[in-house]
Amino acid sequence: MSLVLKDLFDGFRDPATLQALAHQIEQAAARLSKPLRIMEVCGGHTHTIMRYALPQRLPKNIEFIHGPGCPVCIMPKERIDQAIALAQPANHILVTLGDMLRVPGSTQSLAKARSQGADVRAVYSPLEALSLAQQHPDKQVIFFAIGFETTTPMTAALLAQTEALGVRNLFFHINHVLVPPAVSALLAEQPCHIDALIAPSHVSVITGAKIYQPLLARYGLPMVVSGFEPVDVMQSILQLVEQTLAGEARLAVQYSRAVDWEGNLKAQALIARFFEPRAMFRWRGLGDIALSALQLKAPWQTYDAEIQFASLLSNQPIDDHKLCICGDILRGRAKPQDCKVFAKGCDPERPLGSCMVSSEGACHAYYRYAKVTQIEVEVR
Amino acid sequence: MNRIQLSQGGGGLESQALISQLFYRYFNNPILAQAEDAALMTLSGSLAFTTDSYTVSPLFFNGGDIGKLAVVGTLNDLAMRSARPGCLSAGFIIEEGLPYADLERIVGSMAQALQQANAQLVCGDTKVVPKGAVDKVFINTSGVGQVQCQPAPGMNQIQAGDALLISGDIGRHGAVIMAAREGLDLTTELQTDCALLWPQVDALIQAGIHLHALRDATRGGVAAVLNEWAQATGLGLWIEEAYLPISEPVQGLCELLGFEAYDLANEGRMLIALPKSQVEQALSILQQLTDSQQAAYIGEVRAAQPSRVVMQTAWGTQRILDWPKGELLPRIC
Numbered sequence: 001m002s003l004v005l006k007d008l009f010d011g012f013r014d015p016a017t018l019q020a021l022a023h024q025i026e027q028a029a030a031r032l033s034k035p036l037r038i039m040e041v042c043g044g045h046t047h048t049i050m051r052y053a054l055p056q057r058l059p060k061n062i063e064f065i066h067g068p069g070c071p072v073c074i075m076p077k078e079r080i081d082q083a084i085a086l087a088q089p090a091n092h093i094l095v096t097l098g099d100m101l102r103v104p105g106s107t108q109s110l111a112k113a114r115s116q117g118a119d120v121r122a123v124y125s126p127l128e129a130l131s132l133a134q135q136h137p138d139k140q141v142i143f144f145a146i147g148f149e150t151t152t153p154m155t156a157a158l159l160a161q162t163e164a165l166g167v168r169n170l171f172f173h174i175n176h177v178l179v180p181p182a183v184s185a186l187l188a189e190q191p192c193h194i195d196a197l198i199a200p201s202h203v204s205v206i207t208g209a210k211i212y213q214p215l216l217a218r219y220g221l222p223m224v225v226s227g228f229e230p231v232d233v234m235q236s237i238l239q240l241v242e243q244t245l246a247g248e249a250r251l252a253v254q255y256s257r258a259v260d261w262e263g264n265l266k267a268q269a270l271i272a273r274f275f276e277p278r279a280m281f282r283w284r285g286l287g288d289i290a291l292s293a294l295q296l297k298a299p300w301q302t303y304d305a306e307i308q309f310a311s312l313l314s315n316q317p318i319d320d321h322k323l324c325i326c327g328d329i330l331r332g333r334a335k336p337q338d339c340k341v342f343a344k345g346c347d348p349e350r351p352l353g354s355c356m357v358s359s360e361g362a363c364h365a366y367y368r369y370a371k372v373t374q375i376e377v378e379v380r
Numbered sequence: 381m382n383r384i385q386l387s388q389g390g391g392g393l394e395s396q397a398l399i400s401q402l403f404y405r406y407f408n409n410p411i412l413a414q415a416e417d418a419a420l421m422t423l424s425g426s427l428a429f430t431t432d433s434y435t436v437s438p439l440f441f442n443g444g445d446i447g448k449l450a451v452v453g454t455l456n457d458l459a460m461r462s463a464r465p466g467c468l469s470a471g472f473i474i475e476e477g478l479p480y481a482d483l484e485r486i487v488g489s490m491a492q493a494l495q496q497a498n499a500q501l502v503c504g505d506t507k508v509v510p511k512g513a514v515d516k517v518f519i520n521t522s523g524v525g526q527v528q529c530q531p532a533p534g535m536n537q538i539q540a541g542d543a544l545l546i547s548g549d550i551g552r553h554g555a556v557i558m559a560a561r562e563g564l565d566l567t568t569e570l571q572t573d574c575a576l577l578w579p580q581v582d583a584l585i586q587a588g589i590h591l592h593a594l595r596d597a598t599r600g601g602v603a604a605v606l607n608e609w610a611q612a613t614g615l616g617l618w619i620e621e622a623y624l625p626i627s628e629p630v631q632g633l634c635e636l637l638g639f640e641a642y643d644l645a646n647e648g649r650m651l652i653a654l655p656k657s658q659v660e661q662a663l664s665i666l667q668q669l670t671d672s673q674q675a676a677y678i679g680e681v682r683a684a685q686p687s688r689v690v691m692q693t694a695w696g697t698q699r700i701l702d703w704p705k706g707e708l709l710p711r712i713c
Contacts, residue, residue, distance in 0.1 A: 015622075015693075015694035015695040018695040019695055022695070050699065051699065052693060052695075052697065052699075053693060053697030053698055053699040054697070056696075056698065057695065057696070057697055124562060124637070348705055349705070367702075368700065368702045369700050369702070370699060370700060
């Protein structure tokens with residue numbers, strides 16, 4: 001049997017299945033004693049929820065809190081400024097994923113820096129950075145690496161190849177962040193508005209479902225590792241409602257078609273070879289969280305752009321815009337439309353805060369698919 | 381290999397040779413053959429006039445090339461105002477070193493498209509610029525054509541109650557260019573939709589269909605056209621997501637690269653606003669023509685949700701279909 005692209009999503013967007021799930025959720029949720037506030041950690045889930053307008057088919061006592069799981073959105077301004085600084089010298093090429101280009105730093109974005117002459121390249125695959133370094137031996141190529149546990153193995157593989165091929169002009173600015181410490185920081189805050197968690201499945205394809213076990217042990221709330229299609233998300237919601245009704249707190253895997261307990265051990269070993277936890281990383285909207293990101297281990301410092309180009313880089317923290325309430329949105333204390341500047345001073349063209357930056361950010365998804373949710377109001 | 385040299389754009393003997401041996405050979409017609417500074421034409425009635433520049437990369441792609449695009453794109457713009465293909469101009473800006481065979485292949489495609497459209501290229505210009513000043517070749521074409529409907533189709537005629545049709549499956553041109561750029565070879569059966577729209581428009585006019593508005597969904601795709609119409613008319617455009625024809629390879633590529641088919645460019649697909657009472661007739665006409673067999677009803681114009689495009693999902697929820705944003709894909713046409 002051959003696998004075609006269609007198999008990846010066919011069936012997981014089926015209207016009849018979605019209707020059936022919506023009906024089941026409605027019946028189950030009617031028995032909830034209080035509203036169930038579900039945090040979907042990952043921006044991919046936020047996107048699915050808004051793209052398919054799932055809240056319109058869910059009872060009112062199911063609420064979403066849109067979590068910090070968009071690697072572009074949580075990038076603090078000082079890290080963007082560092083990327084821009086690294087792109088300035090005439091013999092530098094800065095390579096990153098396309099989504100990073102529009103993210104505003106303290107004064108400008110990489111796209112703007114590029115329009116003013118900096119050599120910034122957007123790639124789909126990190127491996128393109130290696131071919132760029134090989135094509136331009138006279139240049140210093142810097143890969144601005146972003147992403148959660150999902151994309152870290154790609155950066156590790158790039159580093160392994162860079163080393164194996166003896167390429168000496170490719171450097172790494174590491175911004176890989178970790179899901180569990182960020183979620184833990186949110187759950188530890190009091191008061192906490194989060195009753196249940198939808199955990200990202202693509203992270204767990206790499207790490208296994210086991211990475212959420214400590215969160216379960218510490219905070220005791222229902223969790224489901226969920227796929228990203230609408231049927232996946234609806235099924236996960238049903239599982240969370242059922243757990244809540246049964247008074248249980250379990251770690252369930254809805255996305256069993258690719259996630260197991262241990263994950264991809266080969267990828268984990270590759271990550272462990274090159275990376276170690278960073279003492280502190282500042283999350284845009286959330287602030288400093290200990291051990292929530294990765295950095296290159298000591299033996300690989302010759303590839304570490306933060307060390308090799310330290311003289312170009314400032315580590316001075318830069319505050320978020322004072323009107324921006326992204327921190328409250330990520331904590332479930334506010335919705336995007338509660339923000340004074342939402343869709344006024346802040347929109348996807350000129351984002352002030354982290355959640356408006358990438359298509360996976362909560363504010364961006366609300367702006368793009370619901371425009372202040374007026375549609376939702378009309379339909380109900 | 382024979383390559384284009386700077387001297388061939390210098391206005392001297394070499395330029396003359398290029399013009400007579402290549403351009404006159406392929407674009408032969410009495411107006412062009414006068415070889416004067418300006419073409420003389422006798423035109424009457426209401427005319428449509430448009431211009432477009434073509435910078436697509438790569439130059440050659442599955443189902444077409446920059447030459448075909450440069451003719452079809454401009455004639456399609458004319459057709460959207462109900463103008464029959466008429467006369468075209470072409471300006472070439474060529475990078476020194478372009479293989480002559482590539483230029484000949486491009487000019488050959490242009491001639492073929494012109495012949496198919498029954499249009500003439502009546503004037504032109506050639507510049508050759510030093511290596512690096514442009515990427516291979518850029519082409520500008522302008523066109524005039526005689527308007528067949530009074531009033532000509534336009535956004536100002538869209539009204540609440542109108543139906544919206546699409547003339548075929550969407551996003552193929554954008555997907556082909558994307559696959560070519562990314563070196564993805566999983567879509568060999570996927571071809572650009574680049575095609576003349578005039579035969580479809582003409583058939584609809586002949587049948588007495590009241591074409592309120594027509595727009596070819598090029599850069600920015602269907603999403604951009606719908607948003608432009610919604611904003612210009614102040615009306616709500618209500619689209620049924622499940623009715624939008626999207627081929628499997630296009631959907632697959634979108635899944636792989638994180639795009640939406642509505643945002644992808646088309647070069648032979650138009651949106652049509654027309655009275656609801658004529659939907660069945662218009663669809664049966666379009667579905668008989670080669671390039672519009674998959675024409676479909678996709679939604680309607682309402683007063684509700686002014687200036688917005690509302691996408692209705694197959695399971696009864698609604699969301700906004702917004703403008704495409706950012707650097708989706710530069711140099712697609």
